[in-house]
Amino acid sequence: MLKKPGIFSGVKFKSWQPKMMFYLTNLNFMRFFTESPPTLEEGVDVQAMSALDAWKHSEYFCRNYVLIGLVDELYNVYFRIPSAKELWDTLERKYKTEDTGTKKHNVTRFLDFKMIDSKTLMSQVQDLQILICDIIFEGMTFNETFQVAAMIEKLPPSSVDFKNYHKHKRKEMTVEDLVFRVRIEEDNRVALKGTKVEVSAKANMVEHG
Known part of the structure; x- marks a missing residue:
């Protein structure tokens, strides 16, 4: 076998x-x-x-x-x-390229890590989770409260209200709780952005009409 x-x-x-x-x-x-997966031509085959x-x-x-x-x-x-x-x-x-001498490198990357507004929140949260996992598997210990606090502190400038609100709740949350809330925050932003675009388009139609 x-x-x-x-x-x-x-x-x-x-x-x-x-x-x-x-x-x-x-x-x-x-x-x-x-x-790549097989392609289907037109018609039923x-x-x-x-x-x-x-x-x-x-x-x-x-x-x-x-x-x-x-x-x-x-x-x-x-x-x-x-x-x-x-x-x-x-x-x-x-x-593949991080098998040797990565401990110091990953700690430096963690300390320097800051989320930016030009990337999605969830993609950056995922990058930070991977980095934390790497450091933990190299022998360092990050308790969950520290991980939650670090994620909150590294949120981008546009998330200042979200950050300030959740700073006071970090001891009550797990990493999974925070990631769930970040996902909702990002979904709400996308929905709000879509609403603004729609309202703007309707206003333009009325104005030019």
């Missing part, structure tokens, strides 16, 4: 990666890191549709074999990545 590789915790990626590649090669899944369904089914298993090869903390960060290829490429970019 083919033995599964060990669980990747964020360190020694160069040791874990070839074991996972060997495992996926034996399952005939490595192809999903280079292939039952055979082509079946081929696409089969490809998606196997690609789904490939992606999840990689995900279950990660510790829970990393799984929770990366499970939203939709394809096996994108997941694999992301892990390579993140960890």
Whole structure:
């Protein structure tokens, strides 16, 4: 029986990666890191549709074999990545060059990390979560209250009201609670922006009409 590789915790990626590649090669899944899904031509082609369904089914298993090869903390960060290829490429970019001498580098990155208004809140929160995970797996201890406080402090300038409100609640919140509230805050911003655009468009129509 083919033995599964060990669980990747964020360190020694160069040791874990070839074991996972060997495992996926034996399952005939490595192809999903280079292939694109079959394309469907115009018209109904039952055979082509079946081929696409089969490809998606196997690609789904490939992606999840990689995900279950990660510790829970990393799984929770990366499970939203939709394809096996994108997941694999992301892990390579993140960890392949960071196996040695990263502890000091990651602490410096954490201290310098500041969110900016030109990027989405959730993408930056995810980047910060990954950075915290990396530091924890290198042997440092961040309790949850500290993580929540750090995330709040690193929010961008446009989130000053959100930041000030949640500063007083940081001891009551988990990281998961804060991430949930940040997601709602971002969704509300998107909805408000869409409403403003719609109102502006209607005003222009009335004015020019």
